Amino acid sequence: MKIIKDLPDKENYYMPAEYSPHYGCILIWPHRRDSWQNGAYKARQAFAELIKIISRSEKVIVCARYEDYDDARKALPDRVRVVEMSSDDSWARDVAPTFVTNGTEIRGIDWGFNAWGGLHDGLYFPWDKDNKMARKLCDLLDKDCYDQRDFVLEGGSIHTDGEGTLLTTEECLLGRGRNPDMSKQEIEEKLCRCLGVKKIIWLKRGIYHDETNGHIDNICAFVSPGEAVLAWTDDKNDPQYEISAECLEILESAVDAKGRRIKVHKLPLPSPVHITAEECMGLDDMDGEPTRIPGERLAASYVNFYISNKDVIVPQFGDENDKKAVEILSRLFPTRTVTGLSGSRDILIGGGNIHCITQQIPKWQEASV
């Protein structure tokens, strides 16, 4: 593995869209007792349910701590690779590399990771194991790695259409917890040069009460070049309404890198989801304090889906909009099977959902999938 100090655009590497062909997908076997209920027992069932679907059409690599290897191996199909790797938590989207391609080869970008805000408003401390994963995953895959550790970014805070346009949120990228010494213009330039994009569409805020400081991947996602889904509620009394309306306005007045207007599809949100007292009981306290309190609103959204080679896997919350979300996405992804994940609530309790726990590896020319 070469560590590359130059920026990816120097050799025309760019980030392909998630709906482009994959070699595979990386996940991390959950273990953190203050993130996941009942010693991560329920989350593991949900992860396994998801992994079985993804691994139908692409290679899946699951990183497990030394002490969890046997459990992951037992829970997962033979076709899935389990590899030992230490982690602080299990959010592959945010700690695995962002992969870029030049059309024939892939490389990883190793961003700085500080647990969504570092000492300012990060969610746990320390985060050194997570921060080392991107580089180690490049090494594991025998791929070269761009060293961008000085720039703090999580994969969940960016979405690309693969044709030069990037979606992100100001709440996250311009917040004080990531790169407080960089101007918006400097951050734009960094993103353009690292991801091979020409146009950045900045939404203001992400999903209400999303502890990632408003990651884009929970509120808005490209479904094809020029088309996006937006998490939506018609309930004007919900604080989410104003946020989504603001996003819609920005999206509808935006033009992408190819000069296209963005066609926006509203993806209804479930009714607000709150954690129960029983669920909170299942979470160990952290630093002597609970990570969640009963009744706390969770950042539930159907936008947090994962697009594999042949499937789209969508969160489900036991809500009347569950089916609707599957229907809408089925129309938008006509060549893929759209499946709802029954264990989504057990992932949501950890603070994210399907997209947050996955990171796609684009196909490279020599790869056999």
Add this chain to the structure above:
Amino acid sequence: MKIIKDLPDKENYYMPAEYSPHYGCILIWPHRRDSWQNGAYKARQAFAELIKIISRSEKVIVCARYEDYDDARKALPDRVRVVEMSSDDSWARDVAPTFVTNGTEIRGIDWGFNAWGGLHDGLYFPWDKDNKMARKLCDLLDKDCYDQRDFVLEGGSIHTDGEGTLLTTEECLLGRGRNPDMSKQEIEEKLCRCLGVKKIIWLKRGIYHDETNGHIDNICAFVSPGEAVLAWTDDKNDPQYEISAECLEILESAVDAKGRRIKVHKLPLPSPVHITAEECMGLDDMDGEPTRIPGERLAASYVNFYISNKDVIVPQFGDENDKKAVEILSRLFPTRTVTGLSGSRDILIGGGNIHCITQQIPKWQEASV
């Protein structure tokens, strides 16, 4: 990774000779403070020297503990892959899988490992991390794995010519520390069925004072079908003399699986090597006791070489026979470059040498090397 309960001969898998084409080689970055001097500092230099040579002609995978990953990465060339994997010590020959092939695909055998004798006369406790490595290495390589954990065997205790003949020692395989409830005949059958061999040549004992209970790979090795090198001394006062003479007699009266007599090449031993007081000072005590005492004889032997695709790397001890060993092996491996390893003594102090810290991965049809 499939876990296979059948024996390898069922689908005609067999262990190729070390001089057959490799995909690559596995090593483990040393760390154990009671095995390696000065917090493994010197051993790491020797390992790096070796890895640089091996990686000239084959892929090298180095397993490093979480806390050692950065150090290994820094010390090793870009072309080497470093992967996180927990271990108790660093003897890849004995804890990595023994790979078998059917000519197009490879699989690993996961033997039981008990630190060279378990509770009878094993060298450390516990050994659970080591014992889990073989399976995890198969998973890492995306290769299926034969479950032979019920049978205790180390890779260093077997050598095959790739044409149906196996070399081993009674001292090791019939000792009380491995499989005390199995008869010699049962062990023979197990080896034949697992390794695809028809004939086992049993030497009596290994190198004098070898703490592995006389591993074959320190005293005798095939250099081609029908030809072997044997560690040799002409000093009749050395307890090694009787051992080597006994081996010679057995080898010269043996017939291999193809009906050939074995041509034996004597490889001179260095003058006896003893650990110094200063070297002992560099080793941390274990369970409150030293692992070595000053003046202790170490099991130095030139037979403990590694055959890579283009090189043969041979231990060197600052002895007058160093050159001779390189010369003899150069004649026996005319298509390879034979190189002496200057850091061999720092490996020897740990209890083995070059062959003990390496495990070859045979080439399979689809592999790009």
